[in-house]
Amino acid sequence: MAKHNVDISANGEATVKVKAVNSKKRTSQLTWYVFLIPSFLGILLFMVYPIFESLRLSFYQSNGTIETFIGLKNFQTVLTSGPFWNSVWNTFYIGIFQIIITIPLGFIFASLINSTARGKNFFKVIYFLPNVTSIVAAAMIFAFVLHPEMGIVNYVLESVGLPAPKWLSDPSTSKWAVILLAVWHWIGFVIIICLANLQAISPEMYEAAKIDGASGIQQWFFITIPNMAGTFAFLLITGWIGALQRFNEVYVLGGPNGSPARSIQTMGAFIYERGFTGFEFGVASAATYIMFMIILVFTFLNLKISKMKL
Structure with a gap:
């Protein structure tokens, strides 16, 4: 018990x-x-x-204080607006050239860094520095560097007898000024991502290729590039999302209306102009959701294309 x-x-x-x-x-x-x-x-x-x-x-006519329900009229206003479609064209133009220049160039630089025996960390830091630099500060520096009269770029071009473009003062060259800035700012991120994936590829694959007599170029084309497909897909998707939302640098370089002559106004700048300059918050909200749908569609298409390649 x-x-x-x-x-x-x-x-x-x-x-x-x-x-x-x-x-x-x-x-x-x-x-x-x-x-x-x-x-x-x-x-x-x-x-x-x-x-x-x-x-x-997006369903109201609003100036921030007075609101009136107008249904889908804001969406109609945006979709029939010439400046909006011009901003769409500018966004895609800058984004396409940024991506097709930066990803291949970043991959080549990453391959060169990966093949070096010494100084890899040094090159990583040097190339990644622009990416951690404030895009606003970088845009202000580019505005000075590309100045048609006082800029160092035109000074160098004239010194070697080449024509000096007006860059941000000419609608025909202003987009390429933004593209140069975008490439400079984003390439470090591309290099780091590519380098991380390059170092993850099994060395045994390269050793087997060497035994079979494959040259370095053949190894690069038939081993390295196919193994980078997932990385390229990731960079393509993130690059498109970032490009379609571009605002900061074009605002610094050309203001909300993308001067000169709206040549660098992107969708983000169009939304800012209509909302915070024109106080048409309903139109700006409708444009925001149209931009969201464009980003959604392109992200979906990129995912489908990437899966097909993989």
Whole structure:
């Protein structure tokens, strides 16, 4: 009987200990959830609410204080606007050339860095520095460097007897000024991503190719490039998303209307101009959702193309 009582007492103490441990775990978990509340509130306030408020405004004529429900008229206004389609053209023009220049060039630089025996970390830092530079500061520097009269680029071109473009003062060359800035700023990211994937390719594949008599160029074309397909797909998708949302650099270089002659105004700048310059928040909200749909469609197409290549 005494032994039975001892067993009951031991089981009771064990149960109490288990309950205490579980209580501590719940308290610990609750503490972590409490720390997540500020972030959760920030997401609701600065991301979720603006998304739905922008959707609501797209059906209203609004100047920020007075609102009138007008249905789909804002979408009609955007889709029949010449400046909007001009901004779409500028966005795609700059984005396409940025991507087709930066990804192949970044891959070549990454391959060269990967083949060097020394100084890899040095080259990584040098090439990645533009990417961590503020795009606003970089745009201001480019505006000075590409100045038609005081810029160093035109000074060098004239020194060697080449014609000096007007760059940001001429609609025919202003887009290429933005493209040069975009390539310079993004190429470091491309190099780092490509380099990481290059170093993940198994050396045994190259050793087997050497045994079969494959040259370095053949190894690059038949081993390196096929193994980089996933990386190219990732860079293509992220590059398109970033290009379609381009705003900061074109705003610094050409203002909200993309001077000269709206030649560098992108979709993001068009939205800013209509919303915060013209105080047509309904039109700007409608343009935002049209831009979102364009980004969604192109992301979907890129994913499909990437899967076909893979």
